[in-house]
Structures are given as C-alpha cells and as structure tokens.
Amino acid sequence: MTSDILTIVYTAVAILGVVILITRFRLNPAVALVVGALFLGLVIGLGPEKTISTITEGFGSIMAEVGLLIAFGVLLGSMLSEMQAIQRLVSHLLRLFGPKGLPYALGLTIGTVLQSIFLDVLLVISAPLARKMAPLIGRFGTARIATAMAISLECGIVLMVPGVAALALAGVLGVPLGMMLLFGFIVVVPTIVISIFIMSWLFRLGFWKPEKDETPVGEDDATDAIDATDASPSSSPAPSPTRALSTEDRRSSVGGVPRGVAVAQRTQARTEPRLVILFAPLLLCLALIATGAILQIAEIEIPVLQLVTNPVFALLLAVLGTSLVGRLTIGQPRVEKAVVAGFRESGQILILTGVGGSLAATVAATGLGDILGQAFGAGGFAPLLVVWGIAAILHVAVGSVTISAITAAGILAPIAPIIGLDPILIALAAGAGSLFAVHVTSNTFWLLQSLLGQTTRGTLKTCTVGVSVASVVALGMTLILSIFL
Template identity: 65%
Template sequence: MKGFGDIMFEVGLLIAWGVLMGSILNETGAIRRLVDGLLRVFGPKGVPYALGLTIGTLLQSIFLDVLLVMSAPLARRMAPHLGKYGTAKMATALAISLECGIVLMVPGVATVALAGLLGVPLGKMLIFGTIVIIPTIVISIAIMNFLLTHGLWKVDQDQQAPTDGDESQTPEADDNGGTGGTGGQQPGTDGVGGSGGSGGGAPVVGGPDNELIDGHGSRVALLPHQVQQRTVRESTEPNLVLLFTPMLLALVLIATGAILEMAGMLHPVVELLASPVVALLIGLLGTSMVARHTIGHDRVEKAVVDGFRESGQILILTGAGGSLAAVVAASGMGDILGNYFTANSFAPLITVWAIAAVLHIAVGSVSISAITAAGLLAPVASQIGLDPVLIALAAGAGSLFLVHVTSNTFWLLQSMLGQTTKGTLKSCSFGVSVASVVALGCTLVLGIFI
C-alpha cells in the first residue's frame, strides 16, 4: 500500500487535472478545428508532420482513445489529398504521435506517472521529453514515408476497399472533366467543399478566406455562397486560441519554473504558480471558464463526468506501477541491480528499454510496460549515476516497441483509417517500433550532455 499511496500522492491530482482538461477541450470541438487548421496552413505534404507534432505534444492532456476517435475521421478525410499513399501516411503519423505522446510528453498520463515514480520534477520531464519527442516524431514519420512509398505499402492489400459514400476515397472524374458528379456538394474541411455535378472539384481542404486547395495542391476559388457559409460558421465558433490558452499557460508555467530552478533564480511566488499541481489546476479552471462561456454549463458538466470516468483506470494502472517499485525496493533487488550497472555505460538505458519492450509485447499496454520497467530501476536510479529523467525516457521509448493485436489502439486505427490488418501491422506495429528505436537513440544522445 505504501507504494500505491506514494505514487498517488505524487501524480494522482496531476493525472486527474490533465484528463479533465482534455475532456473539456474535446467537448468544445477544439481538436477538430485544430486539425482542420493544420491542413489549411501546412498543405498536403506537411500535414502528417504537423498533425503528428500537434497530437504528440499539445494534445496530450486528452485520453488516448478519445483523441484517437476525434482525430482519426479527420485524418481519413485528409488522406486522399496526400496522393496514393495518403491513408498509409496519415495512419502512420497518427500511430506514432499518439503512442509517443503518452510516454514521452507532459501531461501524457504515462509520462506523468514515470516522472513521479522516478522523482523527476515535472518541469524537467517536460523540457527533456520535448527535446526527445520532436525529433522522434519527425524522423520516424520521414523514415516511414520513405519506406511506404518504396514498396512497403501495397494499396490493394493494405487498404480496405472504399464503400459507397466514403469521404476518404479519391473522387473519379466525371464526363465533364470534373469530379463528384452526383450533383451534390462534396464535404470539405470547413463544410463548404467543392461542388459536385457540372465540373465540380474533388473534396477540398481549407485555404484562404475565398479559396480552397484541391487534392493536387492547386487553389480553387470558392463560390460566393461557400464563402458566406465559411464566414458564418467561423463567426459562431469560439476562438481556437482562446480555447487552448489555459492549457498552454499551464505548460509555460511548469517549464518556466523548471528553467528558473536550474538557474537558481526561483522566486517563492513563481515556485508556487509553477508547481505542477497548481499550474495544471490553473489550466483546468481556465479551460472550464472559457468552455462555460462558449458551450454552456451543461456540456461542461458532461465533459467533467466523462473525464472522471476515464481517469479511474489510469490512476489504477499508475498505482500498480508504484506498488511494483515498492516491492522491488523491499526485496533487495535494488542492491543487486545497483551492483550490476555502472554509471559510465549505456547499459542501464538499453536494459530498461529492452525490459519495457518485452513487457509491452507480452501484455499489450504501453503505460503498464513503461511504468513497470521504470519501477525495476527506480530504487537504484540514484546509485548508478544516471539522471532519472533518462531512465524515464528510455522506459517510455521501450514501451512503444511492437504495438500489435493486443492493443486497443491497433484495432481502432485499423477500423477508423480503412486499413486491413496487414496494413495496420505496417503503419502501426512497424511504424511505432521505428519510433521506439529512434526515441532510444535520441535518449542516448541526450545522455551524453546531461
């Protein structure tokens, strides 16, 4: 019970605040609008990277399954605009960013648990986690995009045949040289896509105020009524920056406190505001106030209830990891491990990565495998001379290895992105495994400097 209670004391409130904040943001529709905006700004070629980095960093307060269910339909709608391998690229970007975020980025639930288990200040975990996760996502997506377009992905075998009315399928040209010859309006990112029938364009994605970008990257002028529809919709929705400001403020406070502490310049008032519990509480209260003003009291209340429901299982898993660490410490295994590892080698990081990888293959849970692997070395973190943040990052990296059929994420990606099981093994299992190795490499490089 001591291990369970200790870890709950460290991170219980942090996990609860983060999940509640994410649930409220989800209810406001902020996630859908953010993804649509990314496509408008970065275009088809850049959107897998932009979407991956956004999901892996900014949106980690949202419970993984909720974030996946929200973002997958949008990713599937974007896929045709990325060409023949669009589905593969978007599915891979989603899988990598979702899984990396929960174990490498604050306030991802496993990241917060790892920090508490190893005694790593949350601000420090945020800074070094960011340093690792950004190159991990970018490099991994780049590697996978190259492999997918050079023989790894077989469209006829790895994608499900599109069904009638499926928005994700690439439109075929009609007799007039246009597309979507059903005579109806094709859905676009802002609900005002290219018109069908007589020479209408393919489903399009957002561009400037009076134009869109078609599937070939060309700009297409909007009709007057389409401009009006977009204007009315955007004018009635709450400001997107305003919705995310409280969460961003919380992260800035935590990071600022960590930087000032390392510089020896921390003021008592700043120390209070930058403490993770207070900072995330400020973010939660701010998000709640903004949401009440924009979507009303009833919907915020519903989001809070959903958030409490989601946080329960996360807290139990986290507590189990803390209990394991206490058992390891009490058994004397810590002394054995401390004598085996040396401070001047990479053996501890590679070993914790391997332990987490094996556990993940066996039990199918990223969070459990990361927390368990870190728990094995938590009692000796101070003895082996390595910064505990490196052990946390290595455990997180190892837990990403080989996401497969025991994972709920695997099947959600398979069904919601229109992949076959074989295709999901490539985009999710292989893609996230690539990210696991890349994250370990980034952690080893980081270990040279800290």
C-alpha cells in the same frame, strides 16, 4: 538473506506471473500488479505485514506525486474534446501547412500539445477528418497520415507531459514534472519527425501496397464514428468540418482544403471563438511548467513564481480556464457532462498508476537496486538498454504502453542513485521501450484500422512497424541525451 541470484529469479517470476495473469487468465491489470507485488514481497522474505505496508505505501506515494496531475489532465482533455477543438485544429493545420506537410504538423501537434486528451478519445475525434485529408497528400496519403497519428499518439502519451504514462513515469522515478516536460519535448519532437520521414521513405520504396493495405470506408461511416463521440442533446448547431462531403465537394478543393471543409471553416469563423482561445489555458499551463523547470535548473527561488509554476497549480489554472471558456462557448451543461466523463476515465488510469507504484516499491524493497547497481557502471548505456528491453518485452506480452513503461521503470529505478544515473533518462528509456511493437492486443491498433481505412496488413505496417521505428529512434535520442546528463 535471500541470495542475489534468487532475488533476480523471484523478481523475474513475479513479472512473468503478472504477464500470464493478464494475457492468459484475463485478470484485470491493476489486480494482477497487486498480486505480483504481494507474491514478490512474501517470497523475498519481507513478511506479511511489511509486504502489505510496502504495497500500500507505494500506492500512496505515487498518488501523492501524480494523482491530482492525472485527474486534472484528463478533465482538461475531456472538456477540450466536448468543445470539438480537435476537429478545428486538424483543419487549421491543413490550411496552414498544406497537404504535404500535414503528417508532420499533425504528428507534432498531437504528440506535444494535445496529450491531456485521453488517447482513444483523441484518435476517434481526429481520425475521420484526417482520413478526409489523406487523398490530398498523394498516393500514400492514407499510409502517411495513419503512421503520423499512430506514432504521435503513442509517443506523446509516454514521453510528453501531461500524457498519463509520462506523469506516471515521473511519479515512479521522482522526476520533477518540469524536467519531464522539457526533456520529453527534446526527445519526442525529433522522434516523431525522423520516424515519419523513415516510414514515408519506406512507403515510396514499395513497402505500402494500396490495393492490399487499404480498404474503402464510406464517408458516412467515418462521420458516424465522430458523431457517436460528440453527439449530445445540447450540441451546437454549427456545421462540423467532419460532415460527409458531397461528390462535387470531394472532387474540388479551395487552397488545398476540400471545399466542404473550407465552407465549414468559414461558418465556424463566424459562429465560434478563435482556436487559440480554446487552447490558451492549456498552452499557458505548459509554459508555466516549463518555466518552473528552467528556474529549477538555474537555481532561482522566487516564492510567487514557485507557486504559479508548480505543476499542480498550473494544471489547476488550465482546468479552471478551459472550464470558463467552455461555459462561454458550449454552455454549462456540456461542460458538466465533460467533467463527469473525465472523472469516469481518470478512475482506471489512477488505479493502474497507483498499483504500478506498488510493484515498483516492492521491487525496490527487495534490494534489487543494489544488485543491479553493482552490474552497471555510472554513465554507461547498459542500464538504459536494459530498461528499454524490459519495457519492450512487457509491451509485446501485455499490450499496455502504460503498464510496461511503469513496470520497467520501477525495476531499475533503485539503481539510479547508486550509479549516479539521472532518473529522467530511465523514464525516457522506459517510455521508448514501451512503444515497441504496438500490435493486435492494443485497442489503438483496431481503432486506427477501422477509422483510417486500412486492412489489418496495412495497420501492421503503419502502427506496428511505424511505432516500433519510433521506439528505436526515441531510444537513440535518449542515449544521445545521456552523454550530456
């Protein structure tokens, strides 16, 4: 039997090899993860047959756990995107909370309710309107709105159901989805609020230099970016709140809302359904999943409630409900178009999640969990700090939030039952670590720069520093939570 030291060394080499294959040789992450799992299984002594079976079983296990959930979540988000629900929501938030409260309101909404929408799509359809609102917030409007979006987008995808990385983490660690939703919500809300507050304070202290950190972006450019996403032959003729504003409109506002946006809102109110109707199926889904978690904690078993609060059933209801709303509002052809786009997007996510489970299963088969379990004591902070650190290092190297979170969680997942550590804590710590240092290897970084009128220097502040602050805050929230679990 391979010694404990060699087991740790081989695992480290396998993970490092995956990083090098992705970053240096530009190998597809899914293929690199399988190669890493194959290498680890063979050198650790599992043998060819056992190694292959472990990889395939790990893939199948996590797909059985979260495959349908991820597919349904992406379909749901794709349909909401096609219905232009996000543009309307952002303008509604501005009207409801006012310019000063917009960064917090927008951040909390994106980080919690809107996580079924694919991250890049959510950013592209919400950024142009958010940028129009930035001047109303004050001198640091661009900085604050960009920071709020960066933090909420990244935090939501790894900490909040149905974010794809959150679903994957729950699958790798065997965390009930309802528990992931409840405790993820407990962590993500204060993380977003505290992080935005800290960054706003830093901006006021001189951290943000508008003349060096901002770059003017024409209104038409911003409009083109969103039109390229939403345009279709059958698009509704109703005016969009993201249309370029005239010079006179930009100089005036109605109740804190730019006049052009206010006019669009009034027009939409006459031609489109209420916003709550568009989001009702998604909100009902989240409520059902949360109810299921509460019933599980209370050990209440009622067959009918167990069915309707099951995450798969709840998300299926959301997909069917959103599809019905879409058929009544934008028509069947556009709903079908959204479904096709959703399936196209979900394929890569599903494969990546599955092979992440393959590597995690191979790591578990090496006995690394027993080795690490002897090094950590139950209830201590050390395992959580280690999983946060591994995820952070992987993210800096690879640039993928999902890959780093899944890999870090998979490495330490085997120690959870040995030391009595609740797997939900490992999931949250891995998610928090994977947020650290979002930088130039991330397409989100460049989308934030181009769509929100920032220089690269400015984006390093709002995105890289801002999300890193959120990573540390989320770790702190997780450590506090560990005292009670």
